[in-house]
Amino acid sequence: MSDQPDGCYPRVTGEQVLSGQFNESLVSLVGQMKDIVEGPDGAEFMAFEACDKTIINCTISPDIAFESGKFCEIIGAASGRSNEEGALDAFVCRELGSDFDLSLYHDLVTKVLNIGGKFEKYFYPKDVMG
Amino acid sequence: ETARMREEAAVENTYVRIFGKLNSYDGKAQIVAHCFRKVSCGNELTHHFLETVHAAETHQRSNSIVGTPSGVNTNLNFNNEVMGNGNGMQTSTPIGNGGGSGNFGSDNLSRDIEKYLQDQDQEQGGSVNEFVGMFGNQYSEQDIRQKFEYLATEGMIYSTIDDDRYSII
Numbered sequence: 001m002s003d004q005p006d007g008c009y010p011r012v013t014g015e016q017v018l019s020g021q022f023n024e025s026l027v028s029l030v031g032q033m034k035d036i037v038e039g040p041d042g043a044e045f046m047a048f049e050a051c052d053k054t055i056i057n058c059t060i061s062p063d064i065a066f067e068s069g070k071f072c073e074i075i076g077a078a079s080g081r082s083n084e085e086g087a088l089d090a091f092v093c094r095e096l097g098s099d100f101d102l103s104l105y106h107d108l109v110t111k112v113l114n115i116g117g118k119f120e121k122y123f124y125p126k127d128v129m130g
Numbered sequence: 131e132t133a134r135m136r137e138e139a140a141v142e143n144t145y146v147r148i149f150g151k152l153n154s155y156d157g158k159a160q161i162v163a164h165c166f167r168k169v170s171c172g173n174e175l176t177h178h179f180l181e182t183v184h185a186a187e188t189h190q191r192s193n194s195i196v197g198t199p200s201g202v203n204t205n206l207n208f209n210n211e212v213m214g215n216g217n218g219m220q221t222s223t224p225i226g227n228g229g230g231s232g233n234f235g236s237d238n239l240s241r242d243i244e245k246y247l248q249d250q251d252q253e254q255g256g257s258v259n260e261f262v263g264m265f266g267n268q269y270s271e272q273d274i275r276q277k278f279e280y281l282a283t284e285g286m287i288y289s290t291i292d293d294d295r296y297s298i299i
Contacts, residue, residue, distance in 0.1 A: 073172075097173070112180065
């Protein structure tokens, strides 16, 4: 993560977080807060439905307020752990409003902002992570 | 109103929209902001990314067009083979901002405001009161003032020496 340019983090889908492609990197995951779930050792995680409908279990800091159904963007580190153990360590949460179009955002991430895609040069530095 | 907008926007981890001029200082890009406001909803973020791609691609394409200086109206004749239809087509392609670029909007009031501001001194800008005096027989004063306010909120114009004067960004 120390090599990641400051403020530059890829916008990803839930599948990409679970794939391990961005382990140890900061990523932006947009979706909807769903529930508080318990992990195998009793730890609590926030179940977060990403834009591709994948549920990602996130560890959250105390200043992130959980509200079921809230659309938000989470900036966090892909931990490299399994989803049951919390695949994403969330640091920052930004609310996106109640009328956010998640499916449109999913199209944006997969067709426009995808690393290696046609428009990559507009959004990522040359030595992009992932 | 401006103070309230700034206060809302000046919160850590808040998405904001900044309107300003891009400058380079000491090899680093900087924005001299005229105004900024909090993003109204998450969809504005999606729109911004799409708008970025559109603007960049349009800019690239316009740079690749050879031979036509800005501010010149060009009549282009396309022959039947090029256009692939039975009729020849004649196209007038204005380039540059002469006569209004339409960036402000397609309605007459927006175009008149744009033309008026283009004729004013960039530093002082044009006066809303003066515009009302000039065009008050065509548009209501309320419509004029609301349009100026809308254009300022959208970042198309900014206030200069006082609240009555605006210039084009």
